[in-house]
Amino acid sequence: MVRGRPEPDAELVERVGEVALSLPGSHEEDAWTGVRWRVRQRTFAHVVALHHADAVDRVGVTDGRTVTVVTLRSAGEERAALRAIGPPYLDSWADDVVAVVLDEDTDWSELQELVVESYRLMAPGSLVRELDAAGS
Numbered sequence: 001m002v003r004g005r006p007e008p009d010a011e012l013v014e015r016v017g018e019v020a021l022s023l024p025g026s027h028e029e030d031a032w033t034g035v036r037w038r039v040r041q042r043t044f045a046h047v048v049a050l051h052h053a054d055a056v057d058r059v060g061v062t063d064g065r066t067v068t069v070v071t072l073r074s075a076g077e078e079r080a081a082l083r084a085i086g087p088p089y090l091d092s093w094a095d096d097v098v099a100v101v102l103d104e105d106t107d108w109s110e111l112q113e114l115v116v117e118s119y120r121l122m123a124p125g126s127l128v129r130e131l132d133a134a135g136s
Contacts, residue, residue: 005033006049008068012102013047016070019115020045024130026119042122045115046071047102067101070111072118074098096121 013035020026020037028037034048050067073096082089088101
C-alpha cells in the first residue's frame with residue numbers, strides 16, 4: 001500500500017471479493033493501493049479509496065468523504081454505455097477500464113455482472129470455458 005492513501009471500506013472489499021473469488025482461478029492480493037483480484041497475473045477487479053481531491057475531481061464529492069470505487073475491465077458498446085450513463089459509472093485510468101462507485105446505492109446484481117464480464121475479458125479461454133460450463 002502507498003503511505004498516505006486511504007483504505008477502501010472493508011465491507012465493500014468483502015462484497016466484491018465474494019463475487020471475484022467465486023470465479024475459476026481467481027485470487028486476491030493487496031495492490032499498490034486497495035485490493036485487487038486477478039486471474040493468472042491479469043487484474044480484473046480493483047477496489048480503491050479515492051481521497052478528497054480525487055473524489056472531488058472524479059465523483060464531485062466535496063464534503064471530504066473518502067469514496068470507494070471498483071475498477072473493472074470493460075470494452076466496446078458496454079463500456080461506451082456505462083460511460084454515457086455517468087455516476088456511479090466513471091471514466092477511468094485506461095481505455096479498457098471503467099470505475100464504479102460503491103456505496104449504499106450500489107446495484108449488487110449489476111456489479112456482479114460487471115465483475116464476471118471483466119473476468120471474461122482477462123481470463124484465458126480455458127477458464128472462461130470452465131465458467132461457462134458451470135453456468136455463469
